[in-house]
Amino acid sequence: xxxxxxxxxxxxxxxxxxxxxxxxxxxxxxxxxxxxxxxxxxxxxxxxxxxxxxxxxxxxxxxxxxxxxxxxxxxxxxxxxxxxxxxxxxxxxxxxxxxxxxxxxxxxxxxxxxxxxxxxxxxxxxxxxxxxxxxxxxxxxxxxxxxxxxxxxxxxxxxxxxxxxxxxxxxxxxxxxxxxxxxxxxxxxxxxxxxxxxxxxxxxxxxxxxxxxxxxxxxxxxxxxxxxxxxxxxxxxxxxxxxxxxxxxxxxxxxxxxxxxxxxxxxxx
Amino acid sequence: xxxxxxxxxxxxxxxxxxxxxxxxxxxxxxxxxxxxxxxxxxxxxxxxxxxxxxxxxxxxxxxxxxxxxxxxxxxxxxxxxxxxxxxxxxxxxxxxxxxxxxxxxxxxxxxxxxxxxxxxxxxxxxxxxxxxxxxxxxxxxxxxxxxxxxxxxxxxxxxxxxxxxxxxxxxxxxxxxxxxxxxxxxxxxxxxxxxxxxxxxxxxxxxxxxxxxxxxxxxxxxxxxxxxxxxxxxxxxxxxxxxxxxxxxxxxxxxxxxxx
Numbered sequence: 001x002x003x004x005x006x007x008x009x010x011x012x013x014x015x016x017x018x019x020x021x022x023x024x025x026x027x028x029x030x031x032x033x034x035x036x037x038x039x040x041x042x043x044x045x046x047x048x049x050x051x052x053x054x055x056x057x058x059x060x061x062x063x064x065x066x067x068x069x070x071x072x073x074x075x076x077x078x079x080x081x082x083x084x085x086x087x088x089x090x091x092x093x094x095x096x097x098x099x100x101x102x103x104x105x106x107x108x109x110x111x112x113x114x115x116x117x118x119x120x121x122x123x124x125x126x127x128x129x130x131x132x133x134x135x136x137x138x139x140x141x142x143x144x145x146x147x148x149x150x151x152x153x154x155x156x157x158x159x160x161x162x163x164x165x166x167x168x169x170x171x172x173x174x175x176x177x178x179x180x181x182x183x184x185x186x187x188x189x190x191x192x193x194x195x196x197x198x199x200x201x202x203x204x205x206x207x208x209x210x211x212x213x214x215x216x217x218x219x220x221x222x223x224x225x226x227x228x229x230x231x232x233x234x235x236x237x238x239x240x241x242x243x244x245x246x247x248x249x250x251x252x253x254x255x256x257x258x259x260x261x262x263x264x265x266x267x268x269x
Numbered sequence: 270x271x272x273x274x275x276x277x278x279x280x281x282x283x284x285x286x287x288x289x290x291x292x293x294x295x296x297x298x299x300x301x302x303x304x305x306x307x308x309x310x311x312x313x314x315x316x317x318x319x320x321x322x323x324x325x326x327x328x329x330x331x332x333x334x335x336x337x338x339x340x341x342x343x344x345x346x347x348x349x350x351x352x353x354x355x356x357x358x359x360x361x362x363x364x365x366x367x368x369x370x371x372x373x374x375x376x377x378x379x380x381x382x383x384x385x386x387x388x389x390x391x392x393x394x395x396x397x398x399x400x401x402x403x404x405x406x407x408x409x410x411x412x413x414x415x416x417x418x419x420x421x422x423x424x425x426x427x428x429x430x431x432x433x434x435x436x437x438x439x440x441x442x443x444x445x446x447x448x449x450x451x452x453x454x455x456x457x458x459x460x461x462x463x464x465x466x467x468x469x470x471x472x473x474x475x476x477x478x479x480x481x482x483x484x485x486x487x488x489x490x491x492x493x494x495x496x497x498x499x500x501x502x503x504x505x506x507x508x509x510x511x512x513x514x515x516x517x518x519x520x521x522x523x524x525x526x527x528x529x
Contacts, residue, residue: 055402081404088402095399109403 004032008165008197009054014063016046016053023049025221026063036191036198038208041218042243042252047201048092051167054199055087056080067165085113088158088166092173094150096142102129102153103138109160128156132186148179152186159190165197166190172204184211205244209233217243219252291487298413298486308414315418319380323426326379327372331430334367335359335437342438343446352442353452357460359438364461364470365526368431370518373477376423377510381485384415385506388489389499412486419485423478424471431470469525476517481510
C-alpha cells in the first residue's frame with residue numbers, strides 16, 4: 001500500500017448503512033490530488049453512495065471525510081454549499097434541467113455562484129461546450145439530445161466553475177462504443193488540461209483501467225484491493241481476479257443462495 | 270391482538286413522521302426563500318403553469334355549474350312563485366360553497382397532480398440531487414415558487430369560477446327561462462353580503478389553495494423515485510387533496526355559518 005504525496009480527499013473509518021444493510025464498515029480511502037482515481041466494484045455495493053457522502057448529500061454514521069482538512073459531515077449549511085461550488089458531479093442520468101436549454105444548463109452554476117456579466121458567462125459557456133464538442137448544440141433542449149450528448153453537456157456543466165474535484169457516476173453505462181470512446185478521451189483530456197482531481201465510479205473495467213491512475217475495488221462494504229492498474233492486473237486474490245477478468249462464477253457466486261438443485265426439482269409443489 | 274396494536278402503532282408513527290417531514294418542507298420553503306429578484310420570475314412562471322393553464326377547465330366548469338344551478342333552482346322555485354330568487358340562490362351557493370370547493374377539487378386534479386409528477390420526475394432523474402450539488406437548495410428553488418404560485422392562484426381561480434357561474438345562471442334564468450332581469454339582479458345584490466359571503470368564500474379558497482399545494486409538493490418531494498412511485502404519489506395527491514378539501518370545507522362552514 002503506497003502513500004500519496006498530496007491527498008485532497010481523506011476518508012477515515014467511514015461507516016454507513018441503509019436500514020439493516022451495512023454499505024460501508026470502517027473504510028479508509030485516500031484520493032490523490034490531480035489524478036484520476038477509480039472506485040470500482042459490483043453493482044449494489046454503494047459506489048454512488050460514496051460520491052453522495054463526499055458531496056455531503058448523505059451523512060455517515062461514523063468516520064470522517066476530509067477535503068483539504070475540512071470534515072464534510074461536520075460542516076454547516078453555508079460552508080457545505082461553498083464546498084460544493086468546488087465540486088462538479090456528473091450524474092448517471094446526466095440530470096440536465098429539462099425546462100431550460102443546453103446553454104442555460106451550462107450557465108446555471110455560473111449564474112448561481114458568480115457575478116459575471118452576461119457577456120463573460122456567454123464566453124465561458126461557449127468555451128466549456130466547445131471542450132465537449134457541442135458548441136453547435138447550445139440552443140437545443142435536453143429532450144432533443146442523444147444519451148451521449150446529454151452526458152457531454154452534463155460534463156460541461158460539471159466543469160463550468162473549474163472545480164477542484166470532478167466526480168463521475170457511472171459515466172460509461174448505457175453508451176454506444178463511439179460515445180464511450182469520446183467520453184473516455186474527454187475525461188482524460190480534461191483531467192490533464194484543467195488539473196482537477198477526478199473520481200470515477202464505474203464497473204466498466206476496460207474503460208476505467210485505461211484512464212485511471214489509481215483504483216480502489218470495493219466489495220461487501222470493504223475495500224478489498226487498491227493499487228495502480230498494473231498492480232490490479234497482477235493481483236493474485238481470487239475475488240479481485242474474478243472482477244477484473246469478468247468471470248461469471250468464483251468467490252462471488254453465479255447462483256443466488258438456494259436449496260439443493262436436485263432436491264428442489266424433486267420436491268412436490 | 271398485541272400484533273395488531275403494534276402494527277397500529279407502527280403505522281401511526283410512520284404517518285406522524287411523514288407529517289413532520291411535510292411540516293419541515295413547508296417551513297423551509299416558506300422561510301428560506303431566495304432573493305426577490307430570483308424568486309419573482311420563478312413564481313410568475315409557476316403561476317402561468319398552475320394558474321393560467323387551469324383557466325379553461327375552471328371557466329368551462331363554472332359556466333356549466335352556474336347554468337345547472339339556474340335551471341334546477343328555477344324548476345323548484347317556480348312552484349312557489351318565487352322564481353326571481355334564482356339569482357340569489359345561484360350567487361350564494363356559488364360564492365359560499367361551490368366556487369371554492371369545486372375549484373379546489375379541479376385544481377387538485379389539474380395542477381396538483383402535475384406538480385407532484387413534475388417534482389417526482391425531477392427527483393427520479395436526479396435533477397434535485399444535481400441542484401444540491403451545484404449548491405442550490407431545491408426546497409428554495411423548486412418547491413417554494415410552486416408553493417407560492419398555488420397559494421396565489423386558487424383564490425383568483427375561485428373568484429373567476431363564481432363570476433362565470435353567476436353569468437351562466439343569469440343566462441339560463443333571464444335569457445332562457447324569462448325571469449325578470451331587474452328582480453334577478455336586485456335580489457342577488459340585496460342578499461349577498463361582502464363580509465359574510467364573499468370574504469368567507471375567499472378565506473376558504475385561500476385555505477384550500479394552501480392545503481392542496483402543500484400536499485402536491487410534499488408528495489412529489491417525498492415520492493419513491495421510480496415510475497410506480499411517481500404514479501402512486503400522483504394518485505395520493507388527488508385523493509388526499511380532495512378528501513382534505515371536503516373535510517376542511519365542513520369544518521370551515523361550521524365555523525363561519527354554524528352559529529346562525
